[in-house]
Amino acid sequence: MKISxxxxxxxxxxxxxxxxxxxVRQSEKPNEIIVVDNNCTDKTVSIVKKYQQVxxxxxxxxxxxxxxxxxFNAATGDIIARCDADSxxxxxxxxxxxxxxxxxxxxxxxxxxxxxxDTPIVSKSLLPANIFYSVSKMVxxxxxxxxxxxxxxxEAWEMVKGELCTDDHLVHEDIDLAIHIAKYGKIYLDxxxxxxxxxxxxxxxxxxxxxxxxxxxxxxxxxxxxxF
Numbered sequence: 456m457k458i459s460x461x462x463x464x465x466x467x468x469x470x471x472x473x474x475x476x477x478x479v480r481q482s483e484k485p486n487e488i489i490v491v492d493n494n495c496t497d498k499t500v501s502i503v504k505k506y507q508q509v510x511x512x513x514x515x516x517x518x519x520x521x522x523x524x525x526x527f528n529a530a531t532g533d534i535i536a537r538c539d540a541d542s543x544x545x546x547x548x549x550x551x552x553x554x555x556x557x558x559x560x561x562x563x564x565x566x567x568x569x570x571x572x573d574t575p576i577v578s579k580s581l582l583p584a585n586i587f588y589s590v591s592k593m594v595x596x597x598x599x600x601x602x603x604x605x606x607x608x609x610e611a612w613e614m615v616k617g618e619l620c621t622d623d624h625l626v627h628e629d630i631d632l633a634i635h636i637a638k639y640g641k642i643y644l645d646x647x648x649x650x651x652x653x654x655x656x657x658x659x660x661x662x663x664x665x666x667x668x669x670x671x672x673x674x675x676x677x678x679x680x681x682x683f
Contacts, residue, residue, distance in 0.1 A: 457534070458532045461537045463491045466497045468502060471503065472502055477543045477548075481549045485532075487510060489512055491514050493514050520623050535612055536606040537602065539603045542603040543651040544650055547648075552648075565607075567645055568648065569650050569651070594676060595630070595683045597634075598633075599630050600633040601629055602628070607632075611636055625671070656668075
């Protein structure tokens with residue numbers, strides 16, 4: 456079982472090194488790591504190129520969905536894993552993803568628990584994850600995938616990619632992916648995988664997170680309600 460890891464990146468020079476270090480230090484190594492350069496103007500790409508294990512793919516169309524799609528389409532693994540440039544993966548992340556897909560033959564995707572490592576009060580609490588997944592199961596009937604860490608079967612990606620929305624202004628791409636891919640199999644929430652994801656969007660741009668983010672989510676759920 457080969458695993459490709461995809462990291463969409465736009466001006467992530469301050470955080471991407473910690474992410475890459477957590478990947479190259481995995482107890483079981485990914486077969487490939489692809490960073491998608493989504494028009495970076497800082498030192499992100501020069502930092503990435505210091506890692507011989509990492510391949511850079513260029514995507515000129517701006518936006519997280521376009522960058523994700525470019526990376527997923529370039530991947531050669533049987534399993535396509537994805538993380539954000541500001542996420543830090545536990546050392547056994549790849550090992551546990553492999554084990555999940557080997558153990559549960561009917562699953563098409565794996566999603567983890569998470570800590571918001573740079574957010575005061577809840578930095579070592581699973582409360583945000585518990586709330587997120589409880590609401591997700593209640594609304595879309597499945598545990599949602601999350602951009603900071605997800606893994607899907609390549610064959611599922613090939614089936615679903617033509618159905619996905621490509622406009623970042625209309626959807627949250629990870630939730631959109633979860634809703635569509637759930638038609639093809641089970642999304643497995645592995646509580647034994649706990650990743651460290653950044654809460655910087657909540658901390659430094661709360662107006663956007665609690666305003667635009669929430670409005671876009673509500674609109675997306677309305678437009679997708681026929682799917683769940």
